[in-house]
Amino acid sequence: MLSFIVPAHDEESSIVATVESIVASAQGLGRQSEAFEVVVVNDASTDRTKELAEAAGARVVSVEVRQIAAARNAGARAARGDVFVFVDADTRITRDVVDGVVHATSHGVIGGGAMVDFDEPLPFWARVTMPWMTRVYFLFKMAAGCFVFATRDAFEATGGFDEELYAGEEVELSGCLKRYAKAIGQWHGHRARFTVLRPRVLTSSRKLRIHSGFRIFGELFRLMFLGRRGVKKRDSLSLWYGPRVRDPGKGVPGEAE
Numbered sequence: 152m153l154s155f156i157v158p159a160h161d162e163e164s165s166i167v168a169t170v171e172s173i174v175a176s177a178q179g180l181g182r183q184s185e186a187f188e189v190v191v192v193n194d195a196s197t198d199r200t201k202e203l204a205e206a207a208g209a210r211v212v213s214v215e216v217r218q219i220a221a222a223r224n225a226g227a228r229a230a231r232g233d234v235f236v237f238v239d240a241d242t243r244i245t246r247d248v249v250d251g252v253v254h255a256t257s258h259g260v261i262g263g264g265a266m267v268d269f270d271e272p273l274p275f276w277a278r279v280t281m282p283w284m285t286r287v288y289f290l291f292k293m294a295a296g297c298f299v300f301a302t303r304d305a306f307e308a309t310g311g312f313d314e315e316l317y318a319g320e321e322v323e324l325s326g327c328l329k330r331y332a333k334a335i336g337q338w339h340g341h342r343a344r345f346t347v348l349r350p351r352v353l354t355s356s357r358k359l360r361i362h363s364g365f366r367i368f369g370e371l372f373r374l375m376f377l378g379r380r381g382v383k384k385r386d387s388l389s390l391w392y393g394p395r396v397r398d399p400g401k402g403v404p405g406e407a408e
Contacts, residue, residue, distance in 0.1 A: 153177060153187040153252065154232030157209070158222035161395055162240035163198040165355065166191065170207035172243035191240075192226040194218075200240075217385065217392065219296075220312035220320040227303075227311055235306055239297040241355035251348040252300050259341025262301035262328035264294025264321075265348040269356035272400045276364035277356060289347045292329065296321040297354040302338075305331055318382045318391050319374065358390065360400040366390075 155173045159166055170189055177187040191204040193213045201211050212229045214222055223237050234256050238244060248265055255263060267285045269277065288295050299321050301309075309327040312320040325345065332343040358367065370390050374381040385392050 152232035153234050153236055153249070154227075154230035155187060155189045155236045155238055156223060156226035156230055157189065157191045157204075157238050157240050158194060158219055158226065159191055159196065159200050159204065159240035160194045160217065160222075161196050161198045162200050163196075163203055165241040166200050166204050167207045169238065169240050169243060170204055170209045172245070173238060174208055176244050176246045176249045188231060190226045190230050192222045192229075194222040218314065218317055219391070220316055221314045223320075224311045224314065227306060230303075233303045235301050235303060237299040238352075239354060241357065242297040243353045244298070245350065245352070247350035248298070248348065248352055251350045255346060255348065256300070256302055257339075259338045259343050260346050261305035261332050261335075261338055261343050262294070262299075262325075263292075263346040263348060264288070264300070264325070265298045266351040267295045267297060268351045268353050269359065270353055271356075272360065273356050274359055274364070277359040280364070281356075281359070292345055292347055293325045294321050294347065295354075298352045299324065301328060316379065316382045317385045318388050357398045357400070360398060361396060362390065 155177070157166070157169060170191065173189050189209040191209040191211045193201045193204065193211050195215045195217050201213065204211050212225060214225045216222055216225070227235050234252065236252060251265070266289060269281055273281070285295065305328055309324065309331050311324070313323050316323060329345040332338070332345050335343050337343055367390070382388065
């Protein structure tokens, strides 16, 4: 079974489209071993995220942690599947992506991510830089935060998402899964490995519309310099945990300082 786990905080504007894209992409997989479930982790939402997710067909688990890593782990604990697929609440997937996960995890892949496209409108600076950023993730085999998958065995063996981190937990998990694959060598008769799928997911570019390129890259460079020290406190990560403002490109709430 595939367990799609969607962490969500105040995502009433996007949660329905995300859940519907998962259901449409996963329906009709065929064999019983490839059945699926959608688990939305409602993390301290103050809007209609929970009600809308349930109406769209998801099972909702409610937590009050306000931390992406902890919310994802809570979803994994509640999930019944043998493969976990973590999808951000503002991200849409396709059947090609689901087929890629099923094929990969049947042929030695114990974890991975997918290539990423950003929705429109996209600021000029982002249109120029984001394709390069996603290519770097692909070349270095790092899962982008909006889409991460892992077998249950590998996820549990590596300890899941590091709850000491309030951001960058997907990069940390990518490294852990790659080391785990190298350590075990084989997975179900195939060489164990971590991969980034070529099929693309579509994620929201609201942060890129709300914040300037200077703001975003300045924050990224700051965190590169600080390393783990820079992502251990929620208060210093307003890019991820700041209050909602209106998305100038979509007319719906987004994220900002």
